[in-house]
Amino acid sequence: MFFLFLITSSFAQTGRISGKVIDEGTGKPLEFATYRILGQTYGGVTDFEGKFKIVGIPPGAYTIEIKYIGYVTVKEDFKIAKGERKVAVYKLLEEAAAEGQEVLITAQLQGQRAAIQQQINSDQIINVVSKDKIEEIPDQNAAETVGRIAGVSLQRDGGEATKVSIRGLSPRYNSININGERIPATDAEDRSVDLSMVSTDALEGIEVYKAITPDQDGDAVGGTVNFIIKKAPEGFLGNAKLSGGYNAQQDEFGQPRGNFSMSNRFFNNKVGVILTGNYQRANRSSDLLTGSYVEIGEDEDENAIINVENINLADRLEVRERYGGSLSLDYDLGAGSLMISSFLGVLDRDEIRYRTRYRPESSRKEYELRERETNQNTLNNTLTFSYKLAELSNAQFDLRASYATTNSDNPLDRTARFREAGAFSGEIDEGDLENVVASANNDLEETFFQQDRLDFQEVFTRKYTVQVDLKVPLELEGSPESYFKIGGKMRDQYRTRNASRTWSAFSAIDAIAEDNPELFNLNEDGRITINNFIGDHDPGEYLDDRYSFGFGPTLDLDKLREFSNTYADEYYSEDERLRLQNYESSERITAAYFMTKLVFGKLTLIPGLRVENTQTDFSGLFGRSFELEGQVFISSIDTLGQQNYTEFLPMFQMKYQVRPWMDVRAAATRTLARPNFFDLIPWQEINDIDGILQRGNAALGHTTAWNYDLNFSFYNKYGLFTIGGFHKRLNNVDYQRISRDTEAGSATRGYQLITRENLENMVSVLGGEIELQTNLRFLPKPFNGILLSANYTFLRSETFFPQLELINEGPPFFNTTIVDTLREGVLPNQPNSVLNLSIGYEYRGFSARLSMFRQGRTLEFVGQREEFDGYFREFTRWDFTAKQNLDKVTEGLSVFFNFNNISNTPEFIFLSADQRFPIEEEYFGYTMDLGVRYKF
Secondary structure, three states, X not given: OHHHHHHHHOOOOOEEEEEEEEXXXXXXXXXXXXXXXXXXXOEEEOOOOOEEEEEEEOOEEEEEEEEOOOEOOEEEEEEEOOOOEEEEEEEEOEHHHHOOOOOOOOHHHHHHHHHHHHHHHOOOOXXXXXXXXXXXXXXXXXXXXXXXXXXXXXXXXXXXXXXXXXXXXXXXXXXXXXXXXXXXXXXXXXXXXXXXXXXXXXXXXXXXXXXXXXXXXXXXXXXXXXXXXXXXXXXXXXXXXXXEEEEOOOXXXXXXXXXXXXEEEEOOXXXXXXXXXXXXXXXXXXXXXXXXXXXXXEOOOOOEEEEEEEEEEEEEEEEEEEEEEEEEEEEEOOOEEEEEEEEEEEEEEEEXXXXXXXXXXXXEEEEEEEEEEEEEEEEEEEEEEEEEEHHHOOEEEEEEEEEEEEEEEEEXXXXXXXXXXXXXXXXXXXXXXXXXXXXXXXXXXXXXXXXXXXXXXXXXXXXXXXXXXXXXXXXXXOEOOOEEEEEEEEEEEEEEEEEEEEEOOOOHHHHHHHHOHHHOOEOOOOOEEHHHOEOOOOOOOHHHHOOOOOOOOXXXXXXXXXXXXXXXXXXXXXXXXXXXXXXXXXXXXXXXXXXXXXXXXXXXXXXXXXXXXXXXXXXXXXXXXXXXXXXXXXXXXXXXXXXXXXXXXEEEEEEEEEEOOEEEEEEEEEEEEOOOHHHHOOOXXXXXXXXXXXXXXXXXXXXXXXXXXXXXXXXEOOEEXXXXXXXXXXXXXXXEEEEEOOOOOOOOOOOEEEEEEEOOOOEEEEEEEEEEEEEOOOOOOOHHHEEEEEEEEEEEEEEEEEEXXXXXXXXXXXXXXXXXXXXXXXXXXXXXXXXXXXXXXXXXXXEEEEXXXXXXXXXXXXXXXXXXXXXXXXXXXXXXXXXXXXXXXXXXXXXXXXXXXXXXXXXXXXXXXXXXXXXEEEEOOOEEEEEEEEEO
C-alpha cells in the first residue's frame, strides 16, 4: 500500500522532464552525455539511446547543462509547472562544425567517443567497449572483445579466447555479469566462466570495473566484467548480418555466421520489446604437439639433465556451434521502469582427435582416437524494478531478482588406445624429440588393442539472486550531487557434478579376442592388432611443416564405434574411481552494505562498507581403489562438510577534477575470493596401485585482498590518455600441493599426496596500465579519418611456492629425508605484459581497422623445480576488418570482410629449462569471413 500511495500521489505537486541528446548533424543519439540542472541535485548521464529523465522537480525556472566530449556545451533555460511533464530534444553541435569545418561522424569515431565519455563520467576506475566498437571488431566471442581492454589477458582453447584474467589474476578471481547479475561458473572444478559461449551480437556494451564499490559483489579480486544486453529504442528497427568464410587449417569454406535483432516500442513508447538471435558454426581444428619430461640427474652446475618422457602428436578435428539470443521487455512507469530480460548462450563442440604417443622411458608407442561432444549453456533471467520516490527527497528504489543456470556436459567421450610394447631398440637420444620419434620400431603387427573407454560428465549450477537498493540524495550545501545508499543481497547457489566411466578394464579386449578369434587379425599372443582398425584419414601438412617426422597410421572411427556398440554391454565394466570425484554443494551468500557519495566542487569521495556472510554445505566420497582379478574396485563412504564465515569489506574511492581536461582517481578496496567448489569437497581417493593419495580439503580457507589503485586521465575532443598503477596484496591464496604422506602409522605413509592448501605467505601483485584512444581529425584530408587505439599493461608478482626437497644421506644408512622448502616465483596465468594496438580509417562509407594483440611470457604451471616450470611463450596476433556501406544501392546495406590470425600464430608452452622442450604447440591457421549486413 505504501508504494501504491507513492505512485499515485508523490508527483502530483512536482514536474518531470524527459530529454534526448542527439548529434545535430547526424541526428544520432549521444550515449553517456552528462546532464545536470545548475544549482540543483538533479543530474546524471544519458542511456544507450541518448535519453534521460528527471522527476520530482518542484515548480520553477531552471537551467539545464548538457556536455559531451568533442561537442559544444549546451545550456538551456526552461520552466516547469506543477504536475507538468516536459519533453525536450537537445541538439549538440560538433566543435569542428562550430568552427566552420566539414564534419563527418563515423561509426568508429562515435564508438570511441562513447567509450571515452562513459569512462570519464564514471566515478569508478572503469574501461568500456561501446556498442559501435563491438560492431566494428571482428571477434569470435565476448572473451576476445574483453581481451582488447587494458589490464586484461586471455586464456585460449581451440584457437579462440575462452576465459579472461584481469590484472594478472586467474579467471576464478573475476566476477562475470550480465546486466549486473553474476553468471554461474561453467568449469567443472573452479569458479571461472567460459565466455566463448557468449556472442557479442546480443550486446549493447561491455564494462570492466577495476575497482568496485560496496553495492557490487565483493568476490572480485581481479575485477568485474559486465555484459549489457540491448534495450529497445524508439520505433521499429531491425538489424541482420550474415557471413560465410574460409578456414585455412582445414582448407574449408563455409563457416556460416548470422545474427538478427528486432525491436519496437508500443503504447505511446511505454512498452519496449527487443528480440535478438545469433548462430555461428566454426571449424576450430588444429595440429597439436604435447610433451612431458623427466629429470635423470644433474650436471656439474647442478642443472637438471632432462629426457623426454613422452611425445604426443595429434590432429584435432573440431567444429563449434555457438547460438543463442536474448529477449527484453521494459515498461516505462514515468517515475521509474520495469524490465524483464532473458539471455541464452549455447556452445556445442564436436571433436575427433587422432593421436600418436611416443614413450621412450617405458619403451612404448601408442595410437589413440578420441571422439568427444561438449555442450555448454548459460541461461540468465533478470527482473529489474526502479522507481523515484519524491516523498523521500526524490530517493531511488531499486529491486533486482534473477534466476540463472549453467550446464557443462560431456554426453559422449570415447577413447580407444592401441599399444606397441618394446617399441624402441638401439641407441636413443632421449633428450631430442625428433630422434625419439625416428627411433620407434613402428611394428603394427605387435601393436595391440589395449583399452577402450566411454566417459560421461555433467556439471550443473543453479543460482537465485535478490537485491534491493535505496539511494537518497543528500541536500548538503556545496555538495549538490551527493547521496547516501544502502542495500542488501542474497545469492543462493547449488552445484553438482556427476561423472562415470565404462571401460574395457585390463583383460576385456583380450577376452573378446579369445571368444571371437575368427573375427579379428591377432598377433602371436592372441591379441587384437591395430591392423583391424586402420583408416584413411590424412593429417595433411602437419604442424606447419616445422617438424620433419611423420604422423603415422590413423584409426577408423566407424570401425571403433561398431566395436564398442557390439561388445560394451557384455564385456565392459564401470570404472568406479570416477565416482569419487562426484559432489554436491550449496552456497548461500547474504550481504548488506552502505555507502555515500560526497561531492565538494571538484572532489568526489565514495566511502562505504560491505559485509558478506558465506554458508557452504557440501558432500563427497572418501574411497580407496584396489585391484582384484584384473578389475579395479573402490570402497567408499559418504562424507559431509560445511563452512560459515563473515567478511567485512571496507572500500574507498576518490576522484578529483584537476582541470576540465584532467582528473585523478584513487581507490582502496578490500575484496575476497572463495575456494573452488571441488577443492572444498571432502572427497578422497587412495590409489594403492600407483601409490597416490588425492583428497579435497574441507578446511580450505578463503582468500582476502587489499587492492590499491591510482589513475590519471587526460582528455579533449581528440581523445583520451590514461596512466595508472595498482597494487594487490592477497592473503590465504590456495594452491595445489604435491607432497608425501608422512603421517606416522598411516596406511598410506610414503604415498604421493595431492591436495589444496593455503599459502602462509602473502602474494603481492604490482602493475601499471597506459591507454591511448585518439582521432587525427586535426590532419588534412584524407588523413583526418585515422583513429588510433593502444594500451599497454605490465605485471609483476611475488609469491612463494612450497616444495619438497629430497635429501639422500650417504653410507652407511642411505636414508632419504623429505624437507619442506619455499621457492620464490610469479603467479601462474599472469603474463609479464599485454599490448593492444589498432589503427582504424574511415572515409564516407568505407571503414577499416588493423588490430594487434601481444601477450608476454606467462607462467602456466609450477614444477617440482625451476627447470620444470611451464611457460606460455609470448605471442603476437594480427586481425583485419573492412566495411563498405552500400546506401546508394539500398539504404542500411553494407558488406564486410574479416581476416583473423593473419600470421597463423601458434600457441606454444615450453619447459623453463629450454624452449627445445615443448609442452604444447598448437597451430590453428587463419580464417577469413565475407558477409553482408542490413539495418532497417
